[in-house]
Amino acid sequence: MATKTWQKQSDDIPVCQRSLFYWILRKHRGIQLLLLVIILTSLFFRVFPLEMQRRIINEAIHLRDEQLLFLYCGLYIGAVLLAGITKYLINVIQTVLGQKILMEMRTELYHHILQLPLQFYRKMQPGTVISAMTAELNSIGFFLGGALAIPVTSILSFLVFVGFMFTLSPLLTLLSISIYPLELIVIPLLQKRYNRLNKKRIKTTRAMANVVNEAISGIHEIHANAAYDLEEKRMAGFIDRLYSLLKRLLFVKYGIKFANNLFQSVGPFILFLIGGYLAINGQFTLGALVAFLSAYEKVYDPWKEMLEYYQALQDAQVRYKQIMQIFDVEIEHLILPGGRGIIELQGAIELKNVGFTVESGVKLLSNITMQIRPNEQVALVGFSGSGKSTLALLMAQLYKLSSGSLQLDGYDINTMSKADISRNITMIAQHPFIFTGTIRDNLLYSVRAAADGEQEVPARRRIMMTIRDVGLEEDILRFGLNSVIPYERVAPLKRKFLRMRHIIIHELHEDYTKSVEIYDARKFLHYSTLRDNLIFGDSLRGRYTVESMADDHDIMELLTSTGLENELVRLGLAIARVTIELLGEFGDDEFFFRGNPMESGEFERYNSLVQELGDEAPQKKQDRTMFLKLALRFIPGRHNIVTMDPALESAITEARETFLNDIVKVDLETCCHGIEDFQMEQNLLDLPRFEQERDFIAYCPSEYLYSHTLLDNLLFGALKEELRENQHLIENAMDAFRRERLVDEIIDVGLDFNVGSQGDRLSGGQKQKVAIARAFLKQGRILIMDEATASLDNTSQGKIQQVVDKKFRGKKTIIAVIHRLDLTPSYDRIFVLKAGSIIEQGSYDELMAQKGAFYELAKST
Template identity: 45%
Template sequence: MTPTDKPVTQRSLFSWVLSGNLKLQLLLVVVIMVTVFARVVPLEMQKRIVNQAINLRKMDLLLTYCGIYLAAVIVAGGLKYLINVLETVIGQRALAEMRKGLYHHILTLPLNFFRKTQPGMVVSSLVTELTTAGTFVGMALAVPVTNVLTLLAFAGYLLWLNPLLAVVSLSIYPIVLLLVPLLQKQANKSNKQRVDVTRTLSSRIAESISGIHEIHSNGAYPLENKKYDRLIDRLLKIRTRWSLYKYGVKTLNNFFNNLSPFLIFILGGYLAMKGRLELGALVAFLSAQEKLYNPWKEMIEFYQVYQDASVRYRRTMTYFNRMPEHALAPADRTAYHLDADLQIKDLSFVTEGGIALLDNISLDLKAGEHLALVGFSGSGKSTLAQCVGQLYKYTGGIVKIGNQEVAQLSKKDMINNVGFVAQHPFIFEGTIEENLLYGCSAALAGNGHQEDGGLPSLDDRIAVLQHTGIFTDVLRFGLITLLTPGIHEDLTRRIVNVRRNFQADFGELLADHVEFFSDDSYLYHSSISENLTLGSANRPEFEPAQLPTNSYFRNFLDKADLTRPLLSLGSGLTRQTVDILGNLPPDEVFFEQSPINATELDDYKLLVQRLKQARLHQLSESDQQMLLTLALRFTPGVHKMVGLPSVLEDLILEGRALFRDKVAAEHPGAFSFFQQDEYLYSQTILNNILFGKPTSSSHQTQEKINQSIIQLLIEEDLLETILEIGMQFEVGTKGDKLSGGQRQKLAIARAFLKNPRLLIMDEATSALDNNSQARIQNLIDSRYKGKSTLISVVHRLDIVKKFDKIAVMRAGKIVEIGTYEELINQKGVLYELVAGKQ
């Protein structure tokens, strides 16, 4: 919307007032003119009602004048609302544009800017500080025009009524105009300080929250509190001062405005007594003067908003007023398709503090050659990779990709030709697929393509999953998906079909790792409610979470003699779990094996107190429900803090049969009982294929099951479908549902999928196990050698043998470079490193 060449941070606050809103602003001015006229009319009517209608006792005049008065008031009210609407629209639009513009700008700022900038600071700038600026833009035209016009209209009317009286009563305003800016200046000073301190404060908070582990492990509460409290105290002082000045302005204004009627009474009263002023005119005068107060007050408030907004706006924009180091897109050409040969000559990188991280580095790579960077941490390996990848702007020397200087290339040139895998890759909230396509989508969007056109095909996606070894993980995510009835009908039918084959082929092999569903035996890896119902609910009131409050189910528990044993089990579970977990933080790791969720722990802690004071039968209904909830969740194979009494086990098996009969007779259709030939929607795809549950979440169990399942899925041609479902797995904020290895594999897959001509990997396989690492190394050797140029920062020496060149770095310099054989034969640093390792 704003085709300015200037970056957003250099735009003035006023530039937002008209840009993009011209038509609205014009409409606003017209509306204001009408409104001001509609505001003066009642005053004149007031005078005429007193002087003409009442004095002359003319009923028809009274009615006419009152009618006009009423119409004017209604019109003025309606128009005032319209003005507010327009103001809001303009203001909010400008705010949205500012927020977008600033955010877009911030993302392009160089990386070293963010080393010194806390996320909290960016958040408060975008969310809080700009709001007033938005409000101001909305008011910028409307308020001054409305109020100046109103003031002028009223003042003109007063002058017309009685010039002398008008001059005297208006004489207060120049005084106010003189005093207010003095106070406001002080208020501004405090406001500036307030913005700065608030900024420091949000950085402080952000820092302590991200370092909360360190604070806990050091018990550093007093230290952190002191730092924080000191800031708050400063803020307290500044805010108090700021508010006092602001109220000072208001009070001053009020005082002088109240002084005005005093002048009118004294002078007007005198003139009226002398017969030089009509009574009606005096009434009109008084109310006109009173009406002056509002527009005047609004002007003063507007002045304050303006001051506040411009302080905040300037502070915010100045802070982010830095230029990106590289253009986002080339100005006068299409993006390059670069050759992948690389020349580095006399490259150096010196930090702002004057420390040389890279010192006179020179090397050449032909297209398709693979280079390993080796050296101790801090030797500059990563910095070199990042300088070549344009993440940091080098301070001296030359880096050329395909004979183009990297410093001169735009971001678009880079992303079209270079793939970068960072040491700690970032995975964004969303699905596996979204993360996998992240690089490709970004490149496409940058090249102005349609959203989906040109993305890699499903086959390519699956191939890259396979190559990087995240394939089994994605398959696993697919297998643990719960399907929704009505979707994937075909899939569910096929799964049911393969179930029987599966048990025939693999049943025995997996007996140790799978507990198969069976009508006659207790399932130790299913919850008690699953053991009782052994089916999926078809009605919401029979969902597992509803059972403790479902009266039909409670009656059944009574009848099956299960209520008391379950309450007793629930009580044992509550006491044991709270005893173990009571003092631990709500961390997912601690609650994986607990029937109590992290969010419920506090409630159950209180329940333990009540359990100490009462017998089971004395507990309130809600306490009993809490106990039943836990008991029904209890899964002996997962929750190890108590054992399942064998008496209860028998009762539950009896209860299962009773429940089935009861439901069949009284609520047919409420449950789909687990049957060999039906899909179980309450269970994952995996459990459906197994017709059972895995007995452990351990790696080896998973692997055993996977081997059999993959074989089956390939035979049945279901593999792609499950993978597609698996790619829809939500990885959580920052990918926290993935392991470190899975995150790295996904990041590598995302770079491979782009098929870049130059690939830079910064310790990209450091979190992978031996097999995964070897798999990726083989892939790089077989598929990319001779095709894509590779720079790989390597943390393990056993994988460097196959690289075309190895560069050993120390203190920002390349100390030796050559093939593995050359360097080993010359018995230099690499030789020492390798020998030292053995």
């Protein structure tokens, strides 16, 4: 659907060569006409009150006719009201219109920008593009809406008011507008200077955007080198420059304003002087003088508007040209083939005397001639800088050849559209880009991008297989296990997850009990926080968190009535005291707080609180809350800082029972039975539902704990020791899940892992594997791999090489740029490049037997 629009526009003037008014006049003519009509109507309502003023004074008051006075006043107020309403309408329509045009401009410009050749972006800094596409366009949008209506309104109003004045007194009119031409000389002069400064300002802002952009992209380097000063200095230059430019810009701007005001005040001076003189001498009625003065005031408005419009137009033109100028580069290839269907290739590639020269004149490739048969697997090798990657990029149409010809199945690559290429060619870049989003989004990126749904979204089975092929399964499993899965997503899988939990608790019982303390409603849990011990569940709405418990009426009543509140505050105070005494000097080091319920950021607050209290017990509610929080976070089996009185354990377990039974109304019997049923391999029992309290999910074996990770849910308990490797248990569990075909569910969840900004949360290897999987999922006859596995370990490289060799054999033409020569033997043919030319070709054995450059290269690595 979208593509059709683009096609139609290809007949138009290229985006970057259009004038600003092209956008304004091209569309929305109906709305613009409507706007004009409303403007004309509004004009009438603005002049009308002037006439009424004259008549009120000259007729109604003069003749002492009350009836007439009421009539004119009524008409006056009516006209003023209508003038107001029409003005409002004009503003609204203008703004909407302006934003609409801006939207079109932005959409079409972005469409153009995306298609610009890679070479363009080698020189263009991202900051410039971002600044142009966002802030710079915005300020034009403000102008666009009024671009037609404002000048028309102003000129018309000006003429109408002048005309009205003229009917009152031609002499006065001529005198009062005689100053205007002066302005026409002064203001453009100032404006010229303003424009010059404005251009500089735009350039400086862009340069600044580039510096910021680069600093953020290279933040690793900056932190690693502590290059803060260096970067700040780089930025400081631009900040200073921008300041000085803006200062000068504002001087000129207010200079223009000053000139305007000055001229405006001269008018009334002339009017009073001459009009007054005429009135005194009876050559002019008082009513006419009042109306004339009003008209003069009104006539100055459109004049001022015209001047302001002139300034805004100049400003917008400057900005617009600055934007369009940078993107005015020809697009090399059409998106869709005109007048034919998309080509389906067999995978033959033929190069004749291909050369590639960069703009500076350096020849990267010369005289490359090669023929690759469909389904042939070809390796391109050579020293760094030999041009092998460039050659691959030429075959993928990412670069445009400078000389010679490159044909795919006999079609000249230059005449092929982007759709032809993307249907048939898949490319894996050396440093692939990972988009912000989930792993799934990234895997399906190529498939989803295919126009018209020419490729179907791959079946789940294929996705899983590809994930295994590229060696991503382990990683994605881990992501899945560590996900907190949203409620809606759990619902269809709950049975399966509970089955997995059952396998772990029941079938792996021995390993399980060694490493996990199961959630048992009747027992005190040494490896869970006191909060978990007490609440033994979670609220879906986020009630009963450690932070909010002190404000929860039910909880506090329970704690107070059982005397626990006092005990817990005492425990919290003890934790705080011991921590402060022990870590008094290291309060800033996060490391020392790993085994402590206090966080390093809280140390200072607790420190001053404890100092304040001295030996006293805390009395104030807020102080008590602070210590209560510490106690609730305390994990007896893990936090070494204090030991807990065993009597407190049983008090907490009893309070838990009261809480579950009386406050959240969970049937403890059923909950506990659940465990036994669970371990006896009977059917899973759902808890009886208490709809009004369904917000609360207790740690019962038949419940999925929505606020916990999947792993927590499967383990259904707290790990006893962080040190002990539970890897063994998890590995065994995965084996069991595989047997029951449950593992794909976890992978499915893992695919929803959010990779962070540009894949920041993935390791280099993971990113590369995601990119490889993305390419493997795309159907296409030609696969180009530009050192695609270079950042992977040897085992992973070998594994992927095997997939290429076995699975793609006879199905795809493979072009692989390879650095590690031990991966080349499985290729049908190897081309050796040196300084932009092919110096050897043949199979691995042939080349080794030749004892030429390849042999030397292989020996040296």
